[in-house]
Amino acid sequence: MVLRNVAMRALLLLAVVSVAYAAKGKEKEESADGPAASGLGGEYDITKLGAKPDGTTDCTEAVEEAWASACGSTGNPTIIIPKGDFLTGALNFTGPCKGDGLTIKLEGNLLASNDLAKFKSNWIEIMRVKKLSITGKGNIDGQGKAVWTKNSCQKNYNCKILPNSLVLDFCDDALIEGISIINSKFFHMNIFQCKGVTVKDVKVTAPGDSPNTDGIHMGDSSNVSIIDTTIGVGDDCISMGPGTTKVNISGVTCGPGHGISIGSLGRYKDEKDVTDITVKNCVLKGSSNGLRIK
Ligand SMILES: *[C@@H]1O[C@H](CO)[C@@H](O)[C@H](O)[C@H]1NC(C)=O
Ligand SMILES: *[C@@H]1O[C@H](CO)[C@@H](O)[C@H](O)[C@H]1NC(C)=O
Ligand SMILES: *[C@@H]1O[C@H](CO)[C@@H](O)[C@H](O)[C@H]1NC(C)=O
16 A cells, blocks of 8 residues: 555544553652763773674673663763674663763664563663664664564463563653664564654564564654654554654655554553644555554
8 A cells, every 4th residue: 555645633532441541650760860880971882891792692781881881971972882793681771861862873783682581571671861862774683583483462462572672761852763673572662651752764674474563652652753764564563552642754664564553542541642643755565554543
């Protein structure tokens, strides 16, 4: 299905279902101090902190150390992930950070471990960080192929959820540009309670038959732009859950995948509306749906 110059604006009023609202329960208190090291915003190259670009050595510690130092720095610190393959387990990038912004320059590839014991819920989880940029030509590679068979969500509603790859929670003014996010174990990107997120020139790809590998899901967020981005995955290319408003999807190519979706809605009591969604200059090709509200 090809869709050009079609602007869709959706304003939804929701049916109320009598199930308790369980929006992730993520509002736990964080200390205002942030991580340990502090200094002037500089460059933190993970290979100088012990990361090995061989794709088999677990580099979690080096990357976490780079995060702690960068997040504790004033100014505009940059974490550098140079060319090479860096294997990691769960990465916990929690703010608030001390600087005016923080950049992750991804020139190489981050690979997710296939040892599921290394994950609680997500792979790369970025929380409460303002003005975060992730730029470069590298890949965020979930290496999902090895674990997709462990996904039982098609058969079992209370299935164990595999790790999402790139998760932004409570992050305002984020930019994700140039990178590729591939073969996620579960969702490629999840945006929750963020204001002002731009995803630009990004490629999101996984096989059309990989389970629950949604491209970009967002909920409870506003002012999200997805621009000039190619998404081919095994589930929704883009989906917008309750509380999403002011979204601009433009120049996106979707397929394979289940299309661009508003929803799923109506699952919880007192869900917030989805409003002010614009989809323009997009191509949906080889996707099982075009645009839908579900
Ligand atoms: C992530 O890091 C923050 C701050 O360092 C800490 O408070 C939190 O407990 C960590 N979360 C996990 C899941 O390890
Ligand atoms: C929307 O977010 C962008 C950053 O992605 C920011 O520059 C812009 O000021 C925001 N606009 C509004 C109206 O909040
Ligand atoms: C959406 O983004 C495109 C590309 O940057 C821009 O041309 C357009 O004006 C934006 N539309 C809205 C409604 O913000």
